[in-house]
Ligand SMILES: O=C([O-])C(=O)C[C@H](O)[C@@H](O)C(=O)[O-]
């Protein structure tokens with residue numbers, strides 16, 4: 001082992017940052033979203049690899065376990081690092097998908113550190129880029145005008161406004177286009193009865209002719225309802241995402257749907273690929289390096305998709321700039337990623353913990369950073385602020401349904417609903 005490549009320590013910083021009241025099939029986003037920021041310090045004490053992952057108490061505990069495992073290991077030995085973390089988690093975390101959230105973020109931090117040591121970008125380490133800029137889709141949400149006053153907390157407004165009907169969604173899409181130049185649009189559905197969401201998609205098609213459109217109700221519909229929506233939106237959607245739960249359910253819908261079906265819900269681990277492919281359940285896989293094992297494994301997943309003729313797109317959750325940089329590097333290195341990727345970044349970027357200017361979303365794209373590693377720099381003061389917000393807040397786990405019930409006690413968290 002070359003001196004200087006050993007890991008000295010892994011520090012985990014839980015953070016919280018502002019999130020608007022975005023509606024989905026299980027409730028509404030709380031005023032704060034949670035992430036964990038990883039800093040992997042090498043033995044020289046100055047090389048630090050960054051990673052970012054969704055937060056929550058379980059994930060935080062698992063990162064603490066990973067932090068006990070990795071010191072002394074070689075930062076280039078990512079296969080052994082993932083195996084060691086996986087083995088340490090196995091007794092308490094039986095789901096390979098759940099273990100994947102931990103190993104993935106650590107792999108990203110390792111790649112960032114490797115890039116800093118070698119002076120090469122992460123996309124170089126992944127085999128080089130096939131595109132200089134990665135296209136992202138505007139991620140549209142039904143939303144309230146602001147968070148309501150609740151339990152002594154004052155109301156919190158934002159500058160996106162209300163979007164509860166087709167006109168509101170079109171207006172939000174215009175704002176997204178104006179602010180970030182997006183050229184494709186994804187609507188988070190599963191909020192209102194399906195015919196209202198069909199109307200919103202039709203309104204988007206009319207306002208933005210020829211632009212790719214997607215609808216994702218997060219399994220809010222039965223097979224029958226999914227078939228109805230698919231028929232109604234024939235020729236309008238680029239793909240329909242997770243209309244109904246389970247691989248067999250999706251397969252039933254796929255048999256008659258005129259457009260491709262996509263998922264980030266029924267195929268979320270390697271063992272799901274075989275049944276999904278055999279049953280013809282999906283035509284597009286929304287990959288996500290945060291749980292598929294990291295950036296190299298995502299590239300391998302892309303090769304599997306290529307072999308079986310599956311399209312490839314990219315899923316996101318509420319996130320900040322380290323995750324956006326990682327998504328951009330891997331998307332730039334995958335030849336068969338031919339649709340725009342999802343990103344929540346516009347909803348959360350005001351509270352980013354990276355130094356401004358290193359990563360920019362404009363013309364609907366993020367230019368691939370060319371600096372060493374991920375090419376982004378941590379802003380220590382912003383990180384400290386976000387950590388303070390986490391410490392001072394009662395929100396320690398994401399709970400969209402619980403929050404919705406506090407605002408609307410009669411809310412029923414039922415899937416599929418229609
Ligand atoms: O494509 C998806 O399913 C997502 O983006 C998952 C997210 O949790 C989304 O539903 C959200 O932010 O409410």
Ligand SMILES: [Mg+2]
Pocket residue numbers: 216218241242263264265315
């Ligand atoms: Mg989805």
